[in-house]
Amino acid sequence: MTDATQAMLRQEVDADAVRDFLRAAPTFLHQDPDLLSDLGLRPDASNVVDFGPLALARASAAHQREAIVRREIEATARANFSAQAQTHAAVIDLLDARNHSDLARRVDDMAALRFGLAAGVVVLEGPGRVPAGWHALIDGQIEMIMGDHGVARMGFHAPALGLFGDKLDQIKSMALVRLALWEPSRQGLLAFGSADPEGFTADMGTELVSFLARVVERTAERWPVL
Known part of the structure; x- marks a missing residue:
């Protein structure tokens, strides 16, 4: 200078x-x-x-920002559409179940084939018979697992790993939703496990898994537990 x-x-x-x-x-x-x-x-x-190069640079930067936001919106829309389509197909699969055992198998197949998860499990608590293919818990275990999370719990929770049987080593995150089955009511859970630590996180919405839980409830109530 x-x-x-x-x-x-x-x-x-x-x-x-x-x-x-x-x-x-x-x-x-x-x-x-x-x-x-x-x-x-x-x-x-x-x-x-x-405003030659400076203006062009600013316009280019603004255009890039808009393009990034547009791509993010489009990606979210595609993901939502895909999730809705897979959910509709999953509901049809569940409604086609022939008995409790077949329902449990379809839940696990749905988790893997429709949503790319490691496992899907139907859980039943309390005394009395438990359908073949379902996971059994003693009275009070669901409250211990769910804690103060109300209807659904998302994320990793080590005490719930046992629900996934021989697949527990693969589970890095999970979605747990309460079920109320039959009259008098028996408590249950619909549990999904993911091999991805970010597959289910505490800040995720629970609408999809809660909807599937209601479908499992209604389908399971077609048949008595023998």
């Missing part, structure tokens, strides 16, 4: 005076191409100052 430049920067600049000068001498910038270049501006063919 030259001594003259340093001296100029030390002077107090009156912005209003600069603005008034440029308005009074509109050709000043146009006649100084070096100054225009330093400011990132350029004159166009009609003698109007054009």
Whole structure:
């Protein structure tokens, strides 16, 4: 930086005076191409100052941001549509179950084939018979597993690993939803396990798994536990 430049920067600049000068001498910038270049501006063919590279860079950055947001919205829409389509197909699969054992098998198949999960399990608590293929718990275990999470619990919870039998080593996250079956009511769970630690997280919505739990309830109540 030259001594003259340093001296100029030390002077107090009156912005209003600069603005008034440029308005009074509109050709000043146009006649100084070096100054225009330093400011990132350029004159166009009609003698109007054009915000050349700087303006183009800003416009390009804005366009890139818009493109990223648009792609994210489109990806979310595709994922939602795919999840809805798989859910509809899963409901049909569950409704086609022939008995409790077949229902449990279809839940596990649905988890793997429809949603790419490691396992799906139907759990029943309390005294009395438990259908073949279902996981049995003694009284009080569901409350111990669910804690204060109400209807559904999402994320990793080590005490629930035993629900997944010989697949427990694969489970890194899980979705657990309460079931109420038959009259008098017996407590149960619909449990899904994922091999991905981010497959189910505590901040996820529970609408999808809760809906599937209601379908399992209604389907299971077609038959008594023999």
